[in-house]
Amino acid sequence: MSTVTIKPGGGHDTTPLKAARLPRWTPYAVAAGSLAVAVGIGLAAGLESRMQWGLIAAVLFVAVSYALAARVEGTRQAKDRLATSLVWVMFLLAVVPLASLIYETVERGVKVFDGYFLSHSMGVVADDEPGGGIYHAIIGTLEQVGLACVIAVPIGLLTAIYLVEYGRGKLAKTVTFFVDVMTGIPSIVAGLFVLSFWILILGFDSSGWAGAMALSILMMPVVVRSTEEMLKLVPNELREASLALGVPKWRTILKVVLPTAIGGITTGVMLAVARIAGETAPVLLLVWVNPFINTNPFDGPQGSLPLYIYQQYQSGTQAGYDRAWAAALALISFIMILNLVARGIARWKAPKTGR
Incomplete structure (x- = not known):
């Protein structure tokens, strides 16, 4: 295809329409x-x-x-x-x-990552000896992260609902400001806060519960922000249609808004869990070290994967290095599984469009 232009002196100039x-x-x-x-x-x-x-x-x-x-x-x-x-x-x-x-x-x-490593603890193995495993650390991490979710998810979810659905005026701006401030708090600061209040002032001992409280402080602003963004994406027409039918606002939020945004909310919660699963500083301050299996997060020190990695690498032995890398592989796998679950839930709960 070509285009034709007329020269000033007469005649035609043909140039290609498509460039090289x-x-x-x-x-x-x-x-x-x-x-x-x-x-x-x-x-x-x-x-x-x-x-x-x-x-x-x-x-x-x-x-x-x-x-x-x-x-x-x-x-x-x-x-x-x-x-x-x-x-x-x-x-x-x-x-x-x-x-x-x-x-x-x-x-x-993969050198020591096997069934034995996943099903045994370090209770009878010294740090400079081969053997042992991360069973006690897996239990501690799961319990501490689970308790952090029990604390942070309801508070974060309700805070986000307030900011999006009810928040007006100075109170909402103040809450938003403090959520932004909490987003940038270093993990060591959250650990020091719980240490000073829970252990030094109230006199409780180190435990998985103390670590879970610090982890919930780090998790809460992530849940608030992600939930807030997901609720904002819900079309106002859905809210208006429900309110026009005489449905109370709280029931509209519960039956219309939250189910519509549940996929994104779940994804945000999973990402928040992945954010806190690898934190070491709060665990080191509040949970401390326990090479034995402790299934009670409210009584005594517990193991955890981040602290286990730090402890084994600090031992300075080849056996400790191998266990540290294997524990790091387990932690990365745990976080990867959480992200895959979040993506699957987001796709499963995504709004379906009719043809």
Whole structure:
């Protein structure tokens, strides 16, 4: 297809309607070439770090992609390819460390990660001896996280409902301000607060319950924020239709608003659980260390996975290192399962659109 223009001196000038385009395989070829050149530069310059090779390849990929596009497709399309190349480079810079972490954890953690490791504790095994497991730490983590959810989820859910459905004036602004402040509280501060109030002032001993209270402080603002955003996404037409039928507001929230947003709320709660499952500082201050199995979170110290990893790595022995990596693999698997469950619930509870 072509377009026809009339020249000032008469006649016609036919130019192609479609501009020249680079082949689809160009980005892959440029990426491969940039990587090969980067490896050559790294070897010639004596650069031992592969990260440096990758950074050189990224710079070459962006520069060559822009230069080729500017020469063949024009400046406007070159700018578009420049932005696309930068997005891909930033994506890889974010994914590569994560993939490297998972690979390293799996490679080192599978050495002792088996049924025995999951079903035994460290009660009769010294830190410098092989053997033992994380059964006591799994029980402690599950109980502490579960108690934190019992505290944080109802309070966070009700706070979000108040802010979205009822909140007006200075009180709502004050609540929102403190929720924002709590979002940025370091975990050690939450642990120190519970330590000073529950243990030093009231005189209670270290326990899983004390750790759960600190974890709930960290979990609460995440639940509030995620629930608040999900409730805001519920169309006002649904609320108005229910109220127009004479349904009370509290019943409208309970029967219409919450069921509509339950998928997103559940996802937010799961993400909040994943946020607190790996916290070490509050557990170290409040739960302390117990190599034996303690199924009562209200009486005495308990084990936990984050503290177990810290303790085993601190032992400085190869057996301790192996157990620490295996426990880290168990913790990552636990968090990954939570995220998969959250995605499944969100998809299951997503509003169905009719055809």
